[in-house]
Amino acid sequence: MPAVIEINALSRNFSGRTVLHQLQANANEGDVVALLGKNGAGKTTLLETVLGFAVPQQGEVKLFGTPSTEIGAREKQLIGFVPQQDELLEQLTPYEQLELFARFQPNWDPRLADRLSSSWEIPLTTRISKLSLGQRQKLSIMLALCHKPRLLILDEPVASLDPLARRQFLTELVNIAADQQTTIIFSSHIVTDMERVANKVWLLKDQQFLWQGELDELKESVVRLHLSTEQSLPASLPPLQILHQQQQASQYTVTVTNWQPEWQAGLEQQLAASIRVEHLNLEEIFLELHR
Numbered sequence: 001m002p003a004v005i006e007i008n009a010l011s012r013n014f015s016g017r018t019v020l021h022q023l024q025a026n027a028n029e030g031d032v033v034a035l036l037g038k039n040g041a042g043k044t045t046l047l048e049t050v051l052g053f054a055v056p057q058q059g060e061v062k063l064f065g066t067p068s069t070e071i072g073a074r075e076k077q078l079i080g081f082v083p084q085q086d087e088l089l090e091q092l093t094p095y096e097q098l099e100l101f102a103r104f105q106p107n108w109d110p111r112l113a114d115r116l117s118s119s120w121e122i123p124l125t126t127r128i129s130k131l132s133l134g135q136r137q138k139l140s141i142m143l144a145l146c147h148k149p150r151l152l153i154l155d156e157p158v159a160s161l162d163p164l165a166r167r168q169f170l171t172e173l174v175n176i177a178a179d180q181q182t183t184i185i186f187s188s189h190i191v192t193d194m195e196r197v198a199n200k201v202w203l204l205k206d207q208q209f210l211w212q213g214e215l216d217e218l219k220e221s222v223v224r225l226h227l228s229t230e231q232s233l234p235a236s237l238p239p240l241q242i243l244h245q246q247q248q249a250s251q252y253t254v255t256v257t258n259w260q261p262e263w264q265a266g267l268e269q270q271l272a273a274s275i276r277v278e279h280l281n282l283e284e285i286f287l288e289l290h291r
């Protein structure tokens, strides 16, 4: 079975300025991918390219085994998308918008739609133009979720949601990824949320994936070492890559990548040091990688 998403040597530029360079990644059924990057790193550009909205200058993206710029109506029905700026029809009410959308979606789940609209208190009979930003965002999420997509792409879906709605939304995501084996690509600046639900991370920096792989492996690789030694530390510690280093007398704090637990004993011996390894959460890792 082909991967749900295959990104192959993908490059994008705007007016000669490279935004994405030679990206390579896969996502399979049931993967929940956290797409991370600073403002302007290229997250929206990548998601829109994955969806086939633009032809890349180099490389390609395949969805369900077909180039994303060539997918037909049948594959499109397998995709749910929450864009950064919603595309709701201002003159309709949420009820009318949901009805209209459901008409074109054979897999529409009316019970899920009823449950979400009631727990999210969507004012079903108010014109969309009169809704708050958070209510609009909830409605956009419903349109993407309720037809039971096999691929769900969410570009900053929770920026305007209150903490309660965000928590409910995350629970829905976890459920659909587990129950339906939906593949989810999720971009957000609320990194703690992503850490709760993602099993993979795609981290964009300087036009490339600085990390593309399992979240657990990233958390094992980037750690903070607390060293106590009377020796001065060498400038580099290959194969570790030092991201940041601080010293107070004989105490060093060194944040590294490429860490492997089995190296601890050898490093302690080499540096005549005792070492405590501190594991970081995803937000701390993101900050360390952007120092």
Ligand SMILES: Nc1ncnc2c1ncn2[C@@H]1O[C@H](COP(=O)(O)OP(=O)(O)OP(=O)(O)O)[C@@H](O)[C@H]1O
Pocket: 014, 015, 019, 037, 038, 039, 040, 041, 042, 043, 044, 045, 046
């Ligand atoms: N249509 C376009 N024409 C020219 N440049 C563009 C276009 N779309 C995006 N860019 C540029 O590409 C870069 C990446 O933009 P993109 O919106 O993909 O970033 P992002 O990671 O989604 O940012 P944010 O977190 O702020 O939403 C930016 O420098 C942006 O100015």
